[in-house]
Amino acid sequence: MTTPAPAAALTRALALYRDVHAHPELSGEEVRTAHAFARTLGESGLRVVGGVGGHGVVGTLDNGPGPTVLVRAELDALPLQEDTGLDYASTATSSGGRPVMHACGHDLHLAALAGAADTLARDRSGWRGRLVVVGQPAEETLEGAAAMVADGLLDVTGPLDAVLAQHSVPLPAGMVAHGGGPVLAGSATLAVTVRGRGGHAASPHLTVDPAVVAASIVLQLQTVVSRAASPSEPVIVNVGRLHVDSPPNVVADVATLEVTVRAVAETTLVRLVERVRAIVHAQCASAGCPAEPLVVEVARSPVTQPDAGVTATVRDAHVRHLGAQRVTWWPPSLATEDVAHLTAGGAPLGYWMLGAVGPAAWAAAPGTSALEKLTSLPANHSPRYAPDAPRALAAGVDALVVAVRALASA
Ligand SMILES: [Zn+2]
Ligand SMILES: [Zn+2]
Numbered sequence: 001m002t003t004p005a006p007a008a009a010l011t012r013a014l015a016l017y018r019d020v021h022a023h024p025e026l027s028g029e030e031v032r033t034a035h036a037f038a039r040t041l042g043e044s045g046l047r048v049v050g051g052v053g054g055h056g057v058v059g060t061l062d063n064g065p066g067p068t069v070l071v072r073a074e075l076d077a078l079p080l081q082e083d084t085g086l087d088y089a090s091t092a093t094s095s096g097g098r099p100v101m102h103a104c105g106h107d108l109h110l111a112a113l114a115g116a117a118d119t120l121a122r123d124r125s126g127w128r129g130r131l132v133v134v135g136q137p138a139e140e141t142l143e144g145a146a147a148m149v150a151d152g153l154l155d156v157t158g159p160l161d162a163v164l165a166q167h168s169v170p171l172p173a174g175m176v177a178h179g180g181g182p183v184l185a186g187s188a189t190l191a192v193t194v195r196g197r198g199g200h201a202a203s204p205h206l207t208v209d210p211a212v213v214a215a216s217i218v219l220q221l222q223t224v225v226s227r228a229a230s231p232s233e234p235v236i237v238n239v240g241r242l243h244v245d246s247p248p249n250v251v252a253d254v255a256t257l258e259v260t261v262r263a264v265a266e267t268t269l270v271r272l273v274e275r276v277r278a279i280v281h282a283q284c285a286s287a288g289c290p291a292e293p294l295v296v297e298v299a300r301s302p303v304t305q306p307d308a309g310v311t312a313t314v315r316d317a318h319v320r321h322l323g324a325q326r327v328t329w330w331p332p333s334l335a336t337e338d339v340a341h342l343t344a345g346g347a348p349l350g351y352w353m354l355g356a357v358g359p360a361a362w363a364a365a366p367g368t369s370a371l372e373k374l375t376s377l378p379a380n381h382s383p384r385y386a387p388d389a390p391r392a393l394a395a396g397v398d399a400l401v402v403a404v405r406a407l408a409s410a
Pocket of ligand 2 (some may be wrong): 105106167337387
């Protein structure tokens with residue numbers, strides 16, 4: 001076992017982590033975060049370009065001929081009021097006055113990537129080629145990766161031989177977890193408008209009540225998971241927003257719903273989205289709506305499906321350098337993200353989960369099995385999500401450094 005990251009790189013990474021954690025910014029507003037990340041990469045000797053696909057940052061480090069490996073971390077945070085009690089907890093607000101918090105661990109990913117880039121820049125033995133470091137904006141809105149590609153990211157980087165990313169999860173800090181297949185779901189978010197016919201609540205026979213139609217859609221959508229999807233395949237259909245806005249004595253004209261559909265295979269996702277559309281149209285038709293419903297896909301993310309060969313290479317390297325007891329498997333999760341857009345040029349993806357829970361918090365969580373403990377530990381997107389930054393960062397930096405060296409060995 002070796003620990004490739006020198007103490008100085010870890011100290012600098014921890015300082016960046018605390019700074020970014022205390023000053024989170026929402027998707028699309030990552031000005032300060034991008035600047036802090038770019039400055040750190042520049043201090044490590046990387047060539048840095050900013051403003052790619054919004055506030056995206058691209059750092060490049062050339063080390064002779066060899067493969068090009070892109071490693072990505074995210075810049076953005078979430079509209080949550082932090083409730084961790086940490087002395088560096090966020091008190092920041094967005095441009096619209098909303099509280100903001102790094103509740104997904106993107107600050108950890110950024111700091112680990114900066115620490116890995118610093119380590120690889122200062123010790124160029126053991127790897128060759130081109131390291132591309134990406135600070136991606138707007139991941140939480142699933143827009144940033146595609147925006148960076150559309151803005152010419154791959155022209156800046158040249159052809160890629162691998163794309164790598166890691167994501168913090170509530171596993172013990174110091175551990176990493178790889179998937180044996182897809183690790184995260186693909187998703188489609190649909191905005192549905194049911195167009196009824198409003199009127200006086202005393203004359204329901206003269207109206208087509210969109211509230212009743214919308215309610216029937218919610219119930220009928222439950223059959224997509226229970227009847228249209230294979231029991232062996234994890235899928236989700238969730239109605240997160242259902243809105244009808246009229247006084248109790250009025251039948252509204254319209255009702256709106258926002259629906260998320262998720263699956264771990266693209267073909268399944270496409271099929272289930274079609275089922276959702278069919279149900280919406282059928283319910284509106286059977287109620288006699290005077291106009292067709294509107295079903296607009298407002299967001300889409302691809303399935304996060306790591307390449308088997310890259311996973312085998314990186315996992316072996318993690319076992320060798322971190323120790324087998326710190327490397328585990330990760331079952332498919334119905335969480336989603338957009339990193340797969342960065343593989344648009346055909347590069348294989350490497351992706352693993354990074355444990356973030358400190359030993360005291362893990363021991364204090366009730367239960368003995370990981371599943372029991374996970375039910376009570378604050379997870380990503382919780383206002384109480386508080387990674388054990390020193391431990392998680394040390395593992396996160398090491399995991400990236402050994403992965404790059406394994407894929408770009410000299
Ligand atoms: Zn998130
Ligand atoms: Zn995230």
